[in-house]
Amino acid sequence: MHLPNRLVFPLLALWLLCSISITAFAAPPNSRQLYERIRPSVVEVVTQNRANLGVSSVASGFVTHRKDWVITNYHAISDSIFEPDDNGLHVVSLDQGELKAEIIAVDIQNDLAILKVEQTLRVPLLELRETLPDRGESGYSMGKPGSYQHSIVTGTFNGVSDKTSTPLIIFSGAINGGMSGGPTLDGYGRVVGVNVATSTKYQLVGLAVPAEAVGQLIRRNTQQKIPSLDELRKDIARQVSAFNQQIVMRFDLPTHSVRRLGPFQVRGDISREQPCSAIRKDTPNDHYKRIDQRCDSSTSLYISDQQNAGHIVMGSFWFNSEKMSSHGLARLVEDQLTHLRNVKKSDGPTASWHCTEQRLRGRFDLPIQLNACRRAVEKLPGLFDFRFRYIPLVPGPDALLVAVSMSGFDDQSAKAILLKSMDSLSFTPKAAP
Structure with missing residues (x-):
């Protein structure tokens, strides 16, 4: 059926308006839906002490930009840089188990590191949101707290703290030990930050490194070559x-x-x-x-x-x-x-x-x-x-x-x-x- 032009354009405009409205006002996923979607892309970062075959530290990490790269905290992997003979570095994924990892780059001021995993991970890449969340905006934190299973924590963003060497996002959610290096997410599952610390003085006050710092670190390190430990140490200096x-x-x-x-x-x-x-x-x-x-x-x-x-x-x-x-x-x-x-x-x-x-x-x-x-x-x-x-x-x-x-x-x-x-x-x- 052929519609006259005077009807086609109003109907097309109405269709576009409906499409934009549905997209703009689509309800964000709830925490269960978000957990199921994000969980495969959140991994454990394990430093194993070779001397006693024990674990010296466990943190979290997540996959973005490349499926063989993992973002985590620098402090979680520093033992592998300064005591490499005693400490091996591994990533544990949901369906591929324990995999060896090497360090691509670090940003010590923002407490960030990029790891390269020995196998490509069969997981979705998480999207970075490199703008700060609004004060009062709801969000989530994900990671593996200690010996417990991977968790998702709800909270609220409350601005930025400038009491450290770099700005940190204030998140009113329980970021517990082991969740360091995991993603801090907005309501749509985009990464707005990286879990880095929790207050020892105030309850439910967590801190996250803004995702902009992650994006900058990725853009500064597009090389394929894995640096030697000497090169990493010189870069840290x-x-x-x-x-x-x-x-x-x-x-x-x-x-x-x-x-x-x-x-x-x-x-x-x-x-x-x-x-x-x-x-x-x-x-x-x-x-x-x-x-x-x-x-x-x-x-x-x-x-x-x-x-x-x-x-x-x-x-x-x-x-x-x-x-x-x-x-x-x-x-x-x-x-x-x-x-x-x-x-x-x-x-x-x-x-x-x-x-x-x-x-x-x-x-x-x-x-x-x-x-x-x-x-x-x-x-x-x-x-x-x-x-x-x-x-x-x-x-x-x-x-x-x-x-x-x-x-x-x-x-x-x-x-x-x-x-x-x-x-x-x-x-x-x-x-x-």
């Missing part, structure tokens, strides 16, 4: 150095980050999220006053169970005594310095400490005695732990000792932070009566 440079750039805080301890001006808050703390330690019997200030950076990068990177602690110790001789006050400061620089020759997963002493000039030509110690971080070329201790050499009843500790820094960034700390230092002696 490069990422740490880039993170260090961000810390240096953020280190120039407003003037409220400078504080006074007696006649001295010293560096204050390292980060706005974690203000410095100070404790007065008056000791009348010993005839001197003392204030200890501690300033701590709020963020660091997880490298392994034995090593974090980008962490800074600054301590400033002010001593005042009208009754002690200059020699007695100097000995008091020297005792504190000896205690602070009492580092072991070899401890942890790093090399021995190497220390030097030097005299230099600070701001306003202030003479400073500097003790500097450095040790290499094992298996991460170009990264070191640092311990700096410096004392302004001033006359009178006041003395100051500043201690700066840095974990996992490159030389250039460590030097820049030390100089910024010393540049804050000044001394204003009391006016004569």
